[in-house]
Amino acid sequence: MNEQHALRKSLLSARRNLDDDYRDNASLEIQRRFLRSRYFFSSQRIACYIAMRDEVDTSMVFDRAWRAGKAIFAPVVVPGRQLRFLRVLRKTPLQRSKFGLWEPLHGEEIAPAKLDVVVTPGVAIDRHFHRIGMGGGYYDRTFSFLRDERNWLHPKLVGLVFDCQKVEKIAANPWDIRLYSAFSESY
Numbered sequence: 001m002n003e004q005h006a007l008r009k010s011l012l013s014a015r016r017n018l019d020d021d022y023r024d025n026a027s028l029e030i031q032r033r034f035l036r037s038r039y040f041f042s043s044q045r046i047a048c049y050i051a052m053r054d055e056v057d058t059s060m061v062f063d064r065a066w067r068a069g070k071a072i073f074a075p076v077v078v079p080g081r082q083l084r085f086l087r088v089l090r091k092t093p094l095q096r097s098k099f100g101l102w103e104p105l106h107g108e109e110i111a112p113a114k115l116d117v118v119v120t121p122g123v124a125i126d127r128h129f130h131r132i133g134m135g136g137g138y139y140d141r142t143f144s145f146l147r148d149e150r151n152w153l154h155p156k157l158v159g160l161v162f163d164c165q166k167v168e169k170i171a172a173n174p175w176d177i178r179l180y181s182a183f184s185e186s187y
Helices: 003-016 020-035 059-067 138-142
Strands: 045-048 071-078 082-087 094-096 102-104 117-120 156-160 181-183
Touching: 020 059, 020 156, 020 181, 045 059, 059 071, 071 102, 082 102, 082 138
Parallel strands: 045 071, 045 117, 117 156, 156 181
Antiparallel strands: 071 082, 094 102
C-alpha cells in the first residue's frame, strides 16, 4: 500500500468518526470562514462540490451565492476522468452519479478556466496546500492547465477540510494541482 493510499484510508476513517454535532458545527464554521474571505467576495463565477457523506457541508455556500447574485456551478463527472461544471439554480434537479455524487441534471456549462474560484473537497491537505482527494485525479486532470505559470492564478482552487484532515506534508506527484488556499474550523 503506497503512502498516499494509507494516508487517504486513515483520514477518511478519522473524518467518518467525527461526532455528528461536531461535524455540523465545524462545517458551519468552515463555510463562514470561506464566505467571509476575499475568494468569495471577489468572485462572480464559483464552482463548488455538493457535499456527500461526511464531507464538509456546502449548502450555506450555495445559498449565500444565490442570495448574492453570483453564478454557482457544480462538478459533473464525465468520461476521461474529467469534470464539467454546470450552473446550479435553486430549483435545479440533482441526480446521483455512478459514484454516488450529487450532480445537476442539466444547466448552463462553463469552461473551467472561466471560473473565478473552485471550492474543492479533499481527504487531506498540507501546509503548502497540496491535496489528496479520493484518488481518481478528476480535479488534477480538469485543472491541469494551472501547471502553466501564466494560468496559476485563475481560477483559484480553495479546499474545505476538517482539522483532522490536515497533515504536515503530502508527497506530491508531478501531475498534482496544488490548492491556492484552504479553510478549516481553526483557520
